[in-house]
Every structure is written in structure tokens, then in C-alpha cells.
Amino acid sequence: xxxxxxxxxxxxxxxxxxxxxxxxxxxxxxxxxxxxxxxxxxxxxxxxxxxxxxxxxxxxxxxxxxxxxxxxxxxxxxxxxxxxxxxxxxxxxxxxxxxxxxxxxxxxxxxxxxxxxxxxxxxxxxxxxxxxxxxxxxxxxxxxxxxxxxxxxxxxxxxxxxxxxxxxxxxxxxxxxxxxxxxxxxxxxxxxxxxxxxxxxxxxxxxxxxxxxxxxxxxxxxxxxxxxxxxxxxxxxxxxxxxxxxxxxxxxxxxxxxxxxxxxxxxxxxxxxxxxxxxxxxxxxxxxxxxxxxxxxxxxxxxxxxxxxxxxxxxxxxxxxxxxxxxxxxxxxxxxxxxxxxxxxxxxxxxxxxxxxxxxxxxxxxxxxxxxxxxxxxxxxxxxxxxxxxxxxxxxxxxxxxxxxxx
Numbered sequence: 001x002x003x004x005x006x007x008x009x010x011x012x013x014x015x016x017x018x019x020x021x022x023x024x025x026x027x028x029x030x031x032x033x034x035x036x037x038x039x040x041x042x043x044x045x046x047x048x049x050x051x052x053x054x055x056x057x058x059x060x061x062x063x064x065x066x067x068x069x070x071x072x073x074x075x076x077x078x079x080x081x082x083x084x085x086x087x088x089x090x091x092x093x094x095x096x097x098x099x100x101x102x103x104x105x106x107x108x109x110x111x112x113x114x115x116x117x118x119x120x121x122x123x124x125x126x127x128x129x130x131x132x133x134x135x136x137x138x139x140x141x142x143x144x145x146x147x148x149x150x151x152x153x154x155x156x157x158x159x160x161x162x163x164x165x166x167x168x169x170x171x172x173x174x175x176x177x178x179x180x181x182x183x184x185x186x187x188x189x190x191x192x193x194x195x196x197x198x199x200x201x202x203x204x205x206x207x208x209x210x211x212x213x214x215x216x217x218x219x220x221x222x223x224x225x226x227x228x229x230x231x232x233x234x235x236x237x238x239x240x241x242x243x244x245x246x247x248x249x250x251x252x253x254x255x256x257x258x259x260x261x262x263x264x265x266x267x268x269x270x271x272x273x274x275x276x277x278x279x280x281x282x283x284x285x286x287x288x289x290x291x292x293x294x295x296x297x298x299x300x301x302x303x304x305x306x307x308x309x310x311x312x313x314x315x316x317x318x319x320x321x322x323x324x325x326x327x328x329x330x331x332x333x334x335x336x337x338x339x340x341x342x343x344x345x346x347x348x349x350x351x352x353x354x355x356x357x358x359x360x361x362x363x364x365x366x367x368x369x370x371x372x373x374x375x376x377x378x379x380x381x382x383x384x385x386x387x388x389x390x391x392x393x394x395x396x397x398x399x400x401x402x403x404x405x406x407x
Contacts, residue, residue, distance in 0.1 A: 043248060046177035046214065046237035047072045047145050050080075053175050053237050056141065057086050060173075063139035065092040065123075065163060069147035069179075069252050077145050077177070082116050089138050091120045092131065094146060094159040123159055130162050133170070141173040147254045148213050150183035151268050152192060153200040153365050156254075157216050161202055164220060164232040174234045178214030178404070180248035182264050186210055187396055188339035189268070190388040192367035200364050206392055207367065208268050208339050211399060214238055219402040236404065243406040256310025257287035265331055269340040275362025278347050279305055279321045283314030291343060292323025296350055301325045323347070341371070341381040348375055 046052075047070065062081065064070075070077040081088055091098060091113060098113070098120050111120045121135055142163060146156045160176070167174045189207025203216075203225055211219070214236035221231045242248070253259050258267060263286075270288045273280040281290040283305030292303060294316060302322040305314040324346070348357050358372050366372070374384045 041241040043180060043242045043246060044240040045072070045179045046239055047077050047080075047179075049237055049240070050084075053143070053177065053235070054084070056173070056175060056235065057081070057143070060087065060140040061138065062086055062088050063090045063092060063135075063142045064088060064145070065094065065142060065159070066145045067094055067098055069250075069254050070145040070177075071252060077143070078113070078116060078118065081143070082118075088116070088118050090135065091118055092142075092163070093120050093122050094124065094156055123162075130166050136166060136170040136172065139172065141175060142167055143175050143177065144213075145177040145179070146213065147179050147250060147252070148181060149254055149258065149264050149267060150181040150208060150210065151271065152189070152203070152205055152207050152209060152367065153271055154267075155200065157213055158199065158202040160213055160217060161220055161225070164217060164234060165226045165230060167234075168226060168230040168232040172233075174217075174232055176214045176217045176234060176236045178212050178236055178238050180239055180242050180246060181210065181212045181244075182248050182250055182261065183208055183268060184210050184212065184244045184246075184405075185335065186338050187392055188385075188388075189392075190366060190368040190371065191391045191395060193369070196363050196367055198364045201367050206388070206395055209395075209399075210244060211402075212239070212404070215399070215402050215404050218404075219399060222402055223398075238404045244403075245407075257282060259285075259287070262327065262331060262334070263288040265334040266326055268338075269343055270326070272341075272344050272362065272365055273347070275359050275365045276344065276347065276357055277351070277353070277359070278323070279303075279315045281305070282311040283308055283317065286327060287311065289327050290323060290325050291347055292321035293347070293351060294319050294321055296321070296323045296347070298350070299323055341375070341384055345375055345381055 064078055064081065066077055072080055078088065078091060110122050112118070113120055121131060123131070144160060144163065146160070148154060148156045164174060187206055187208060187210040191206050192201045192204050194204060203220070209216070217234050217236055220226060221234060224231070226232070249261055250264065258264050267288050270280050270291060273291050278291050278293050281287040281303065284290070284303050290303060292299070299322040301324065302320055304318060304320050305311070305316050307313060307317060324343070326343070351357055355376065362372055363369055370387065371384060
């Protein structure tokens with residue numbers, strides 16, 4: 001990517017404002033500074049670079065697909081567009097809703113944004129994840145801005161893929177405002193066997209794909225992954241000063257049960273507990289950062305899941321679970337370990353209930369049938385990991401032409 005001269009960057013930071021293509025002064029505060037390597041230039045997300053996409057919106061009827069993460073500093077994308085007098089006809093909301101407070105998979109009703117009066121159309125309502133032809137006819141261009149966390153079972157890329165298909169079928173333009181992938185520094189896990197395609201696994205990619213949503217959008221088009229080989233007229237507005245090795249700290253939790261970076265780094269590994277009898281801490285202040293069960297043996301660490309916002313009916317509601325606290329593992333160690341099956345293997349060996357430890361959802365998450373069998377057979381995490389090594393190397397070669405940022 002083209003680097004910004006240091007003097008220009010300093011002047012930009014000191015001024016705290018920029019001019020939009022409409023000639024108006026953008027006085028929005030600067031975005032939160034990510035925790036990056038020393039001396040690394042500040043990462044600019046796609047939404048900040050209004051000069052790249054404002055001209056594409058002039059005179060158009062606009063739909064926005066975003067949630068609480070679609071921020072430019074302290075201003076939401078919708079408010080930025082509204083302030084610059086663009087014609088926003090509707091807001092599409094993904095899983096967890098526009099404000100990001102709904103439970104995983106919870107149906108969310110259509111509503112009205114109280115601040116702007118713009119209608120909010122839920123993609124987790126009654127339309128099966130794709131908008132009706134009637135709604136598609138209401139706009140000319142879709143602006144997509146969501147913060148992803150880089151796993152195959154995190155649903156925002158599926159929302160993007162479905163909307164790309166809807167736009168392709170309706171001959172609509174789509175603009176993806178890219179954001180960094182906080183787990184973008186590695187690729188790991190088995191590729192999805194498409195017989196397990198589901199709402200938590202949509203594309204033939206590894207569990208941890210190491211790509212931004214903008215890069216994935218290009219790959220979806222390039223690999224003809226949409227039905228009937230359709231392609232979407234999509235423009236990606238890339239981040240600046242970002243590489244796949246950048247450590248980017250998210251300023252806003254991307255969903256209710258990923259409250260901090262520790263949870264986000266653990267998520268690729270601990271999410272597998274969703275396909276088992278274990279609790280992973282939903283209904284506690286530390287979801288995805290612990291695991292436990294009422295019958296877990298030999299542990300003094302215990303917790304009790306409660307009904308809370310974002311986890312109204314968690315597993316083992318109001319029951320004492322004991323298990324393992326992962327909060328004390330340094331982030332550096334979690335990043336080094338990457339996608340780690342050892343947590344699931346430990347819990348399986350502890351409970352001693354055999355096949356009953358797993359639910360059918362496990363295959364939808366892991367994407368293949370051999371991992372469950374290998375765990376039951378007593379294989380180690382390292383032994384199982386070797387099975388997908390070649391597939392990961394092939395995928396990394398396959399994705400190269402779509403990468404927008406240095407590896």
C-alpha cells in the first residue's frame with residue numbers, strides 16, 4: 001500500500017479534521033489509536049477515507065449494512081453520511097442487530113433508528129438472511145462496514161457473501177469499507193467440507209482464514225463462489241498502514257460475547273465448545289475466556305452462568321460449573337498457539353463421557369468429520385493439526401492474488 005509521508009501524517013493528526021469531497025469540514029474526532037508495533041503509522045480504516053467512496057455515492061439512493069462497529073472516531077458511518085447530505089433509504093443489520101446487543105442467532109425485528117429516523121431492516125428477522133426484492137429495489141448502492149474477527153464461524157462474512165449475491169442478482173453496486181482482521185496474522189484449521197455448509201460455515205476456507213472482509217469479497221468474486229457463477233460489482237476501500245502482522249486492537253466489541261481482545265484471540269479455539277456439552281462462559285463477564293461443566297473434575301475454578309444481556313439463556317443457567325480459567329494466559333502466548341485443540345481435548349478427557357461430549361453442531365463449526373473421531377481415538381492436538389497442514393498451504397497460495405495487504 002502507498003505510505004503516507006510522515007510530515008503529512010503529523011499535520012493530519014494535529015489538525016484533527018479533514019475535508020470531504022463535498023467541501024464540508026469533517027470535524028469528527030480521531031479514531032482510537034490501535035495498539036500496534038512502536039513507530040508504526042496509525043492504521044486508517046476504509047470508512048475514514050471518504051475521498052475514495054463519497055464520489056461513488058453522489059446522487060445515489062444508499063443502503064448501509066453496518067452495526068455498532070461502523071465508527072469513524074466517535075461518529076457512526078450512518079451519521080457521517082447523513083451529515084454530508086447523502087440519501088440513505090435504509091440500514092441493514094446483521095447478527096446481533098444494529099446496536100450489537102442481541103444474542104447469537106436471535107431473531108431481530110425491523111425497527112427505526114431513533115437518531116436519524118432511517119428504517120432498519122434486520123437480516124436476522126424473517127427473510128432468511130437475504131433481503132426481499134422489494135427492499136433491493138429501494139436503493140442503488142449498498143455500503144458495507146462491519147468489523148470481523150477472522151474465523152469461518154463468525155457470521156459477518158456470510159452476511160457479506162449473501163448481500164454480494166443479492167446485489168449481483170439485482171444489478172446493484174456494493175462498496176466494502178475494509179477494516180483490519182485482529183486474527184489476520186495466521187491461517188489455520190481444516191477447510192470446510194461443503195457437506196457441512198451452514199449458517200456458521202459458508203465458504204471452503206479454513207477455520208482461521210487470515211483475511212479481511214475486503215479481501216474475502218474479492219476472493220468470493222474471483223473464485224466464483226456465488227450461485228450460478230454470479231459476480232458482484234464491488235469496490236473495496238482498503239485500510240492504510242495495515243499489514244497482516246499488525247496488532248490491531250478493536251475500539252468497540254464486535255458482538256456481545258467478545259468483550260475484549262483476550263476473548264477475540266481465544267475465540268477461534270474456544271468457540272468449538274459451542275459444539276460440545278461444555279460452557280464457554282456465556283452468561284458471565286468472561287465469555288470465550290473460560291470453559292467448564294458441572295461435572296468437570298479436579299478444578300477449584302468455578303463460575304455460575306446467569307441470564308444477562310447478550311446471553312439470555314446460556315448453557316447451565318444458574319448452575320455451578322467448574323473448569324479452566326484462560327484469562328491469565330498472556331495474549332502473546334495465545335497468538336503464538338493460534339488455533340488450539342488442546343482445550344477441547346482436555347475437557348473431553350476430563351468428563352469421560354465419550355461420544356456424548358459432542359453435539360452435531362461440532363462438525364458445523366470444525367467443518368470436517370475427522371476431528372471428532374481423532375479426539376475420541378486419543379490423538380493429540382499436534383497429530384490432528386498435521387492432517388490439515390497441506391490444505392492450509394494450498395489455501396494460502398489460492399488467496400494470494402486477492403490479498404490487499406502484506407503478509
